[in-house]
Amino acid sequence: MTPELQDLFAFLSFPSVSTDSNHKSDVRDCANWIVGKLSAAGMDTQLHETPGNPIVVARNAHKADRKTVLIYGHYDVQPVDPLNLWDSPPFAPEIRNGKIWARGSTDNKGQMLAHILGVEKTLAEKGELPVNIILLFEGEEEIGSPNLAPFLEKHKAELACDIIAISDTGMVAPNTGTLGYGLRGIACCEVKITGPARDLHSGIFGGAVANPATAVARLVSSLHLPDGTVAIEGFYDDVRPLEPWEREMWAKVPGVSDEDYLKVTGSPATFGEPGYNSAERVFARPTAEVNGIGGGYQGEGSKTVIPAEAFVKFSFRLVPDQDPKTILQQVKAHLEKHCPPGVKLEIEIGHDGKPYACDPHSDFGKAAQRALKRTFPGEPMLIREGGSIPIVQAFRDILGVDTLLLGLALADAQIHSPNENFPIENFEAGIRLNQALLEELAADAS
Amino acid sequence: MTPELQDLFAFLSFPSVSTDSNHKSDVRDCANWIVGKLSAAGMDTQLHETPGNPIVVARNAHKADRKTVLIYGHYDVQPVDPLNLWDSPPFAPEIRNGKIWARGSTDNKGQMLAHILGVEKTLAEKGELPVNIILLFEGEEEIGSPNLAPFLEKHKAELACDIIAISDTGMVAPNTGTLGYGLRGIACCEVKITGPARDLHSGIFGGAVANPATAVARLVSSLHLPDGTVAIEGFYDDVRPLEPWEREMWAKVPGVSDEDYLKVTGSPATFGEPGYNSAERVFARPTAEVNGIGGGYQGEGSKTVIPAEAFVKFSFRLVPDQDPKTILQQVKAHLEKHCPPGVKLEIEIGHDGKPYACDPHSDFGKAAQRALKRTFPGEPMLIREGGSIPIVQAFRDILGVDTLLLGLALADAQIHSPNENFPIENFEAGIRLNQALLEELAADAS
Numbered sequence: 001m002t003p004e005l006q007d008l009f010a011f012l013s014f015p016s017v018s019t020d021s022n023h024k025s026d027v028r029d030c031a032n033w034i035v036g037k038l039s040a041a042g043m044d045t046q047l048h049e050t051p052g053n054p055i056v057v058a059r060n061a062h063k064a065d066r067k068t069v070l071i072y073g074h075y076d077v078q079p080v081d082p083l084n085l086w087d088s089p090p091f092a093p094e095i096r097n098g099k100i101w102a103r104g105s106t107d108n109k110g111q112m113l114a115h116i117l118g119v120e121k122t123l124a125e126k127g128e129l130p131v132n133i134i135l136l137f138e139g140e141e142e143i144g145s146p147n148l149a150p151f152l153e154k155h156k157a158e159l160a161c162d163i164i165a166i167s168d169t170g171m172v173a174p175n176t177g178t179l180g181y182g183l184r185g186i187a188c189c190e191v192k193i194t195g196p197a198r199d200l201h202s203g204i205f206g207g208a209v210a211n212p213a214t215a216v217a218r219l220v221s222s223l224h225l226p227d228g229t230v231a232i233e234g235f236y237d238d239v240r241p242l243e244p245w246e247r248e249m250w251a252k253v254p255g256v257s258d259e260d261y262l263k264v265t266g267s268p269a270t271f272g273e274p275g276y277n278s279a280e281r282v283f284a285r286p287t288a289e290v291n292g293i294g295g296g297y298q299g300e301g302s303k304t305v306i307p308a309e310a311f312v313k314f315s316f317r318l319v320p321d322q323d324p325k326t327i328l329q330q331v332k333a334h335l336e337k338h339c340p341p342g343v344k345l346e347i348e349i350g351h352d353g354k355p356y357a358c359d360p361h362s363d364f365g366k367a368a369q370r371a372l373k374r375t376f377p378g379e380p381m382l383i384r385e386g387g388s389i390p391i392v393q394a395f396r397d398i399l400g401v402d403t404l405l406l407g408l409a410l411a412d413a414q415i416h417s418p419n420e421n422f423p424i425e426n427f428e429a430g431i432r433l434n435q436a437l438l439e440e441l442a443a444d445a446s
Numbered sequence: 447m448t449p450e451l452q453d454l455f456a457f458l459s460f461p462s463v464s465t466d467s468n469h470k471s472d473v474r475d476c477a478n479w480i481v482g483k484l485s486a487a488g489m490d491t492q493l494h495e496t497p498g499n500p501i502v503v504a505r506n507a508h509k510a511d512r513k514t515v516l517i518y519g520h521y522d523v524q525p526v527d528p529l530n531l532w533d534s535p536p537f538a539p540e541i542r543n544g545k546i547w548a549r550g551s552t553d554n555k556g557q558m559l560a561h562i563l564g565v566e567k568t569l570a571e572k573g574e575l576p577v578n579i580i581l582l583f584e585g586e587e588e589i590g591s592p593n594l595a596p597f598l599e600k601h602k603a604e605l606a607c608d609i610i611a612i613s614d615t616g617m618v619a620p621n622t623g624t625l626g627y628g629l630r631g632i633a634c635c636e637v638k639i640t641g642p643a644r645d646l647h648s649g650i651f652g653g654a655v656a657n658p659a660t661a662v663a664r665l666v667s668s669l670h671l672p673d674g675t676v677a678i679e680g681f682y683d684d685v686r687p688l689e690p691w692e693r694e695m696w697a698k699v700p701g702v703s704d705e706d707y708l709k710v711t712g713s714p715a716t717f718g719e720p721g722y723n724s725a726e727r728v729f730a731r732p733t734a735e736v737n738g739i740g741g742g743y744q745g746e747g748s749k750t751v752i753p754a755e756a757f758v759k760f761s762f763r764l765v766p767d768q769d770p771k772t773i774l775q776q777v778k779a780h781l782e783k784h785c786p787p788g789v790k791l792e793i794e795i796g797h798d799g800k801p802y803a804c805d806p807h808s809d810f811g812k813a814a815q816r817a818l819k820r821t822f823p824g825e826p827m828l829i830r831e832g833g834s835i836p837i838v839q840a841f842r843d844i845l846g847v848d849t850l851l852l853g854l855a856l857a858d859a860q861i862h863s864p865n866e867n868f869p870i871e872n873f874e875a876g877i878r879l880n881q882a883l884l885e886e887l888a889a890d891a892s
Contacts, residue, residue, distance in 0.1 A: 184649060188748045197712025202735045203630060203833030206763050207727035208707045210674075210717035213736035213758075217666030224660065226786070261654045266643025271656035271788030281653035289648045290659035290742065291751055297738035297759060302634045302796050304761045305737055312659075313743060315750045317652050340672070342717030350748050387649030 004117050005100070007037070008427065011075075011109050012093040012102040018053060018076035018142045027053045027139050030075050034116075034137055041120040043135070048155075050147035053139030057155075060123075062132035069441055070134040070161040070401070071119075071434075072391070073112030073168065074141035077104035078416045085418035098424055105422035107415035111167035111408045112137060114427055118434025130442030134161055141168075145391050152398040163364045164395050165437060167430060169407030172381050173254040175425065177372030177433075180405030181365065182283070182357035182384030183392055185318035187328050188350030191219065191335060192311045195343045199296070199305040206306060210342025213295040216310040219345075222338040223288045223314075227274050230288045232334045235327065240320045240357075242276075242284050246382075250279045253381045255411060264411065282386035286327075287317045315350075317386065324352035353390040358402035364441065368404045371436035375429055406433065450563055451546070453483070454873065457521075457555050458539045458548040464499060464522035464588050473499045473585050476521050480562075480583060487566040489581070494601075496593035499585030503601075506569075508578035515887055516580040516607040516847070517565075517880075518837070519558030519614065520587035523550035524862045531864035544870055551868035553861035557613035557854045558583060560873055564880025576888030580607055587614075591837055598844040609810045610841050611883060613876060615853030618827050619700040621871065623818030623879075626851030627811065628729070628803035628830030629838055631764035633774050634737075634796030637665065637781060638757045641789045645742070645751040652752060656788025659741040662756040665791075668784040669734045669760075673720050676734045678780045681773065686766045686803070688722075688730050692828075696725045699827045701857060710857070728832035733763045734777075761796075763832065770798035799836045804848035810887065814850045817882035821875050852879065 014030035017023040031047055031054040038045040043058035053076065062068065080090040080103050088094040093102035100110065115135065122129055136159070138148050152159060171178045195212040225231050250256065256279035258270045272281040295310025297303040316327055332347055339345040359365055360382045372380035385405070392403045408430050414420045460476035463469040477493055477500040484491040489504035499522065508514065526536040526549050534540040539548035546556065561581065568575055582605070584594050598605060617624045641658040642651070671677050696702065702725035704716045718727040741756025743749040762773055778793055785791040805811055806828045818826035831851070838849045854876045860866045
């Protein structure tokens, strides 16, 4: 086994599950291991206490005439249950079929260690890095990074940088260089519709009063036109249109055809906003989704009641340049306008996060593309992601810097599920990619 | 205490809870008590075994030149929990404020015993009844009368009669004679909408596939026009229009104004089919109600998934001359036509029961009105009920006979709830009403 794989096995053996307070000391042990690893590589390394799990920051000796690159990762992992579905113990890594099987192998320890080992290797080979580097690793990503933004605020000056790189997103296909340059934002709200004071007998009272479950359904129905277009007034006003190069690029991206979405979701058909294909709908178009709906009798068989209340939980995925607060106001106005008569409407505004996009053709974007091209065959794929990574927006808001998303996670990596895995070739390519990335980002500075 | 009240207290002391098999022998003891009571009154009485609880049938000596009247009641009662909410023990009857407080006092033992005592009193006073009588009492009404229809089929000949009377419905206001001449029918179905093979991440996949919760809401929404009219093709085709006398009558019925419905339901407003008031909507117009809806995340806060499936449980209350099987076919066709694209629709047809109406101005109806007029001040109120009583339809289907609904239950009787009660005046009026009823039904025969 290579020394790099030995390092990864050691890193993966910590059950650093941040959602479970029983693993508090395992999380800390893992943080200390990172500190040891980085110190041994000659980095100036500090373990910072937070109200939650520690944040580890490491840096080389910074010089004024070099670009400063911040690399972010997280050493905490998801829980492992159901444990019985794992083919090998989640914290006793194994190699089978050229992959490393363990919790955290892809998300995020494998990708994070590739960053560290890329730095270490360059230092070992050249005695120096081509850039000023800040490595920032947290232990609370899987619980929503509650202490990261306050940390960034507090340490803003020391964390000042020119560009940020993160490997915690997807690679569109094996051995395919992937640069993510956009993320969708999110806005959530919950609606409660109340009617009668209690569940009513649908015979004795049915017909005389409005049914909250019917009302909630009418509200949900009002959010879309039959063709799938969102019907909220003003919803699309600030949506940045797709650029022709994006549509051309995405048509070449493997794994995101309509057929691919059909296969991976198991849905009977693709369906969405007219005028766009599936990849465009996911990468670059906003949505209005019901995440949960409920009201009245939930058991087997029938119970003939008119429910006293019903609810629906909405989330809206947003794209540049939609503003979540504006969208939530539009949603609220829409719901109030379309609420059927005879019931009371309550709207609870939930969390939100801004959409994100940077220019993949900027100087840093081009540098990242060159690094990807040196590491993987073919042209790098430039994509946006349908999901939301709030920390990326926090980096831009607090540090004022863009983030390059250099994902190494494959679609079948089983992140957050049993049998998480990471191909050895992705791990090794990640190390090479990080070496190339630092060189190319430095080259851009010259 | 009067002998009649003593009888009622004895009857009420049996915990004849049919839903609880621990009370099996209490139910039988109660049936035996009825047999003793009726035998002592000189009736030819039989306890019939069924696969469930016994059915008691009693009769006088029938004569060919008299009308035959069948009286139905049930001696089983609802469970009593939550027991701690009762002000006095449910099976130790007490008199407070002129009311008898006990489980079953109104539903149905008090009303049923009023029938028996009316018969007994007439026999004691006159030595003979003016009609041939069949008393039919079951012990499984609260569990859906599973053995009644088979019993009727089996004993069709012995149960042949001209008219049926039941006191197991509502009296619109204290001391107000009430004749029910109609009931709504019912038709149930459940819809399941399936989409993706599992709950999907709403970021990674949102926009590319249809959301089953949205689809189910669009289906529900399609069932009504915004004004509350049911939008299913053909739904109203067989609805018998209200007759002018019905609207005039119901305008006089106490307790069923729009304001009354508002007060008793606690709804923020009345709402229903245009062109009808609340009483008309409940008594004589059909409905399409959601009894339960569900899909996706049901817990606190948000979980941003696209649910794999969603369901809705519908029930339709039907009025003469709608046919439940026809309606369910129309519903099915509507749902199939309006199911949004991108999802799969499954429809499970549930139970149904025909609507019922007889003519309150028939000879028997007029006789019942005269009996009510002799017992209560003012004109009797003629109403239909919004609920469904399947046994009434079973009587018509199997015995071919109409049923007069002579309800003595007040709105605050707390049937099926803690602190069930029955006013002594309703009990005593019930005895007089039954005496008068047999005389008037006989008079009609002459």
